[in-house]
Amino acid sequence: MPERFDEDLRDTIQFHGHLCPGLALGYRVAKAALRELDAGRPDDEELVAVVENDSCAADAVQFITGATFGKGNLIFRDYGKHVYTFYNRRTRKGVRISEDYRGFDDDPRFPALRKREEAGEDISQERSVYMMEKAAAILNAAEGELMTITPVTGPPPGEAKIRKSVRCAVCGEKFMESRGRMKNGKTICIPCSEKED
Numbered sequence: 180m181p182e183r184f185d186e187d188l189r190d191t192i193q194f195h196g197h198l199c200p201g202l203a204l205g206y207r208v209a210k211a212a213l214r215e216l217d218a219g220r221p222d223d224e225e226l227v228a229v230v231e232n233d234s235c236a237a238d239a240v241q242f243i244t245g246a247t248f249g250k251g252n253l254i255f256r257d258y259g260k261h262v263y264t265f266y267n268r269r270t271r272k273g274v275r276i277s278e279d280y281r282g283f284d285d286d287p288r289f290p291a292l293r294k295r296e297e298a299g300e301d302i303s304q305e306r307s308v309y310m311m312e313k314a315a316a317i318l319n320a321a322e323g324e325l326m327t328i329t330p331v332t333g334p335p336p337g338e339a340k341i342r343k344s345v346r347c348a349v350c351g352e353k354f355m356e357s358r359g360r361m362k363n364g365k366t367i368c369i370p371c372s373e374k375e376d
């Protein structure tokens with residue numbers, strides 16, 4: 180078990196379903212962001228998190244910061260990068276956190292395991308040991324070795340708007356007006372607009 184086995188980490192693992200390197204990273208990133216931005220876990224939409232991947236790390240970011248898709252203060256940009264940007268709307272401060280851990284760069288075990296897996300060998304046992312070790316290393320790494328934190332300026336992405344909903348002329352289901360498509364002079368939803376006619 181990692182040394183830094185705090186209570187909120189245990190709850191984060193429970194929320195996500197397992198401990199893994201991605202979750203460990205998201206946990207460290209989110210904790211650093213709250214500290215840098217002087218924010219506790221907010222109950223409202225004061226904190227905005229922009230995640231550049233939809234990996235396990237995003238679950239820890241949600242759980243620790245309280246930013247969620249539903250509230251509109253968790254924003255996903257599909258860049259496949261371990262980069263996380265946080266804004267505090269109250270103080271107007273922001274930080275960009277980029278993962279930069281090199282602790283496993285030269286670890287020969289990963290390519291070796293991969294090779295065996297490709298050869299059809301069952302490596303699930305060893306893989307989970309390796310992953311657990313990696314998660315523990317990330318939880319215990321010095322912050323400066325794990326991530327680069329830089330302040331950001333500029334306004335945070337917009338607040339959740341109340342949007343009008345309209346009814347699709349084809350399927351009759353309601354959808355957000357801004358997502359409508361025009362086809363043959365009718366406003367319809369995206370799934371209907373993508374169906375062949």
Ligand SMILES: [Zn+2]
Pocket residue numbers: 195197198199201202235
């Ligand atoms: Zn995971």
Ligand SMILES: [Zn+2]
Pocket residue numbers: 347348349350351352367368369370371372
């Ligand atoms: Zn429709």
